[in-house]
Amino acid sequence: MDIDVFVATHAKEWERLDQLVRRRRSLSGEEIDELVDLYQRVSTHLSVIRTSGQEPALVGRLSALVARARSAVTGAHSSTWSDLTGFFTRTFPGALYRLRWWWIGTSAGTLLIALVSGVWVVTNPDVLAAMGTPEGMAQYVEHEFANYYAENPGLSFSAQVWTNNAWIAAQAIVYGVGLGLPTLVVLALNGASVGTTGGMMIAHGRGEEFFALILPHGMLELTAVFVAGGVGLKLGWTIISPGDRTRMQAFAEEGRAAIGVALGLVVVLFTSGLVEGLVTGNMVRGHITTPVGITIGLAVQLLFLLYVYVPGKKAHQEGETGDIRQAPAVTPVA
Numbered sequence: 001m002d003i004d005v006f007v008a009t010h011a012k013e014w015e016r017l018d019q020l021v022r023r024r025r026s027l028s029g030e031e032i033d034e035l036v037d038l039y040q041r042v043s044t045h046l047s048v049i050r051t052s053g054q055e056p057a058l059v060g061r062l063s064a065l066v067a068r069a070r071s072a073v074t075g076a077h078s079s080t081w082s083d084l085t086g087f088f089t090r091t092f093p094g095a096l097y098r099l100r101w102w103w104i105g106t107s108a109g110t111l112l113i114a115l116v117s118g119v120w121v122v123t124n125p126d127v128l129a130a131m132g133t134p135e136g137m138a139q140y141v142e143h144e145f146a147n148y149y150a151e152n153p154g155l156s157f158s159a160q161v162w163t164n165n166a167w168i169a170a171q172a173i174v175y176g177v178g179l180g181l182p183t184l185v186v187l188a189l190n191g192a193s194v195g196t197t198g199g200m201m202i203a204h205g206r207g208e209e210f211f212a213l214i215l216p217h218g219m220l221e222l223t224a225v226f227v228a229g230g231v232g233l234k235l236g237w238t239i240i241s242p243g244d245r246t247r248m249q250a251f252a253e254e255g256r257a258a259i260g261v262a263l264g265l266v267v268v269l270f271t272s273g274l275v276e277g278l279v280t281g282n283m284v285r286g287h288i289t290t291p292v293g294i295t296i297g298l299a300v301q302l303l304f305l306l307y308v309y310v311p312g313k314k315a316h317q318e319g320e321t322g323d324i325r326q327a328p329a330v331t332p333v334a
Helices: 003-022 029-052 056-074 081-098 100-123 125-130 134-147 154-178 181-203 207-240 247-284 290-317
Strands: none
Touching: 003 029, 003 056, 029 056, 081 100, 081 247, 081 290, 100 125, 100 181, 100 207, 125 181, 134 181, 134 207, 154 181, 154 207, 154 247, 181 207, 207 247, 207 290, 247 290
8 A cells, every 4th residue: 555645645534534523512413424424434544554554653643533533423431529439439349359368368478478587587596696786786676666657747757658558569469460470579578578577676575566566557558568469469360370261351351450459559558658657656756555556557457348348248249340341442443
């Protein structure tokens, strides 16, 4: 196909379609019919040019024009509050419930790594000695561990924690593309980090302080990371074993659900960040007692679990998977 001749032949139709799209709110009945007709024609032109494999710049230009024309013909979907409400009352909790065994298993495995790491540090003086100098460890367990939660203003610290945890959760999900192996590494490193820190605190007689400061925010925070890890592992397993779906179809469906979970976890991690900045920080400052702080953390954790097992279970039983109900259409071609 001679692309120059093709362009010269149809350029006026493309220009006319662009004009009609720009004036879509003030078109007459005849012009609306013309818009629909040109939309179908230009869709065909785009298909022909794509098939020829020529002029990627022209393909991009016509793709944008056809997409705008399609919006004008079919009507663009405008986001409403009902979309947001539906996401948090059905889509997100439904996905959490459907994937519950993945993140429950991830929780158990990561906590086991943390426990083994902590016991290893407590019961092996050589391991403890290899973690730093006696002076450095004394400085950490006596001052730095607790001061970490109180050295910055509560809201500022919450924002820092939120960003860091959101990044870890995003890694755990995205790394699922690597068959879940990088996700396992992220989870193992985080579990070992928590365990060795706890082991160091316990070995220095600060175990009660460690759990008092880690539990209020840590219950929800770690659960969110475990959820992200479970979703990442499910994504990786889908590539290995897609079931009765094609591998690409299964990966696309689970990938869209994973993106939805990642968006929902932003809110969950924001909540845990607030607890860490405002509750744990004020426990260190002496404004909140340990029983009150742990009670707040436990209440937030129970609310999350109720969220999963009440609206989440109901949505799942009604067929909610977390996938996008109406996946975006590709550029229309005839």
